[in-house]
Amino acid sequence: MSPRIRTVVYLFSAVLTFGVLMYASGGLPPFGAFSGPYTDFVLQIGTLERSVYNIPTAVNFDFRGFDTLGEEFIFFTSVAGVLFLFSAVKAETQQHAEPMESERARGQSGAIRWFPIGLTAFIAALGMDLAAHGQLTPGGGFQGGAVFGGGLACIYLALGLPAFVHAVKKETMDFLEALGAFSFGALGMAALFIAGAFLQNIMPLGQTGATVSGGTIYFLSCAVFVEIACGFAVLMLVFLKQTQQTEEDEG
Amino acid sequence: MSGWTLYFPYAVAFWLFVIGCFGITQSRNLIHTVLCLTVVQSSTYMLLLSVDFHAKAGAPIFGSTNPPGSASVDPILHALTLTDIVVGATVTALMLALTIQIHRRRGTIDPQRLRPMSE
DSSP states (O other), rough: EEEEEHHHHHHHHHHHHHHHHHHHTTTTTTTTTTOOOOHHHHHHHHHHHHHHHHHHHHHIIIHHHHHHHHHHHHHHHHEEEEEEEHHHHHHHHHOOOOOOOGGTOOOOOOOHHHHHHHHHEEEEEHHHHHHHHHSSSSSSSSHHHHHHHHHHHHHHHHHHHHHHHSSSSHHHHHHHHHHHHHHHHHHHHHHHHHTTTTTTTOOOOOOOSSSOSTHHHHHHHHHHHHHHHHHHHHHHHHHHHHHHHHHHOOO | OGGGGGGGGHHHHHHHHHHHHHHHHHHHSHHHHHHHHHHHHHHHHHHHHHHHOOOOOOSSBOOSSSTSSSOOOOHHHHHHHHHHHHHHHHHHHHHHHHHHHHHHHHSOOOTTTOOSOOO
């Protein structure tokens, strides 16, 4: 298909799609007017019955906890998928020798090398803070895990790939990621046997506003934090190793 | 707010969808294609968040200024948007991994030069 025909086909279908969608949006409640009974219900009982202030966290890990189990396994399987895609290559091209000190780490001033190290500690602490207070303030396991994983990237920026590979052990990260995913399911199953329903709250709720409160929600959030943080670490590790391999292939 | 502003956020969401598709059709680089897909996906965030907005309501995170039970935007759609973002990130990771594989096997990541499997 030539670029011109492609553009014409695109324009035709884009105008059509946009028009149909705009027409359909006339059936949606006007902006700012939507109100559902489910929403009011959750807002009313969220704090009373689950003793959390952050209602989206309560929705994620309690009211719709089963959905989050699915979401968590989507993440898990896609990390596994990336690992699988790259492991096929490894078998083909034979492992290269130990990676040399990367270009990035050479010829940098001390400030550039050491500033990100301090930043790593700061961002990692921020990630843990977000996850640990997910039931009180904006944040939660997913957000905290993503921030923590981003903090680990600073190790690479500062010290290059060998240091990153050394600091972030793939086996450990794989294990912790699986452990996080497992604990989520295990907590759900435990609730099934103790309380009779999957992912029902089985922990003491604690005092509303305390660091550890919200019952099962807090522990599910922590499990997700471990899984997401380690999943991001594994993803970065395999992608960064690919860059090394490609450079070697070309050089 | 009245008239066209009542549906403007929906229009922004649909525009993001359409313009992201434009990027995909015109793409000459698979990494660019993946980024365009994230633009398409961000239209779903826009749609979800504009559906859940309430005039004169706060965030669904309670505290001293907005005690539990006070007017708040819809927390369900916030949670769904979070799910959306997580799934989006994993899709991006998987697509980029596929892009690396394609580059390794076919020597190009220009989708217009990639012909159906022929080797």
